[in-house]
Amino acid sequence: MKLAIYPGSFDPVTNGHIEIISRASKLFDKLIVLVSVNMFKPASFTIEERKELLEETVAHEGFTNVEVDSFDGLLIDYFNRRKADVIVRGLRAITDFEYEFQMAQTNRRLCYKAETIFLASKTEYTYLSSSMVKQIATFGGDISDFVPEYILDRIVKRLKK
């Protein structure tokens, strides 16, 4: 059984993340979407809120082999504990590359078994990020093209000034 972990801040989950979850869930027997703490990015949603939005997404989209979990330690410790095979990350553009490359190299240095696989984002989501969604929603803009309708209201209410 091949187990993959898709870690990220998911602050909040966007259509871009969901597209990666959908594709990764077809490539592996099981996928864990792992809400993790990114010390470089201040979060707007609590870990619990981010997990709830992802759980609703997974149920709504009917992803039967996807689990949502959270962890506030080193990804590689979680990876080893779950006996995972692969780390999945999404690549939007060249700007993602440097950071993602560094992370993948570091994780492999910490654990030689930790392979990272990158899925290139769908063209229409290349520009899409959680921080963009937060910025637009905070000032009352329309984010309905960026997040699914079943969690739209919750995100809007939470972010509106």
Ligand code: ADP
């Ligand atoms: P992190 O803080 O770990 O970068 P994010 O939630 O911002 O967490 O992103 C998690 C992963 O999803 C990263 O690999 C990121 O590149 C990828 N990702 C984010 N937005 C998109 C998108 N629109 N299309 C494809 N991949 C994306």
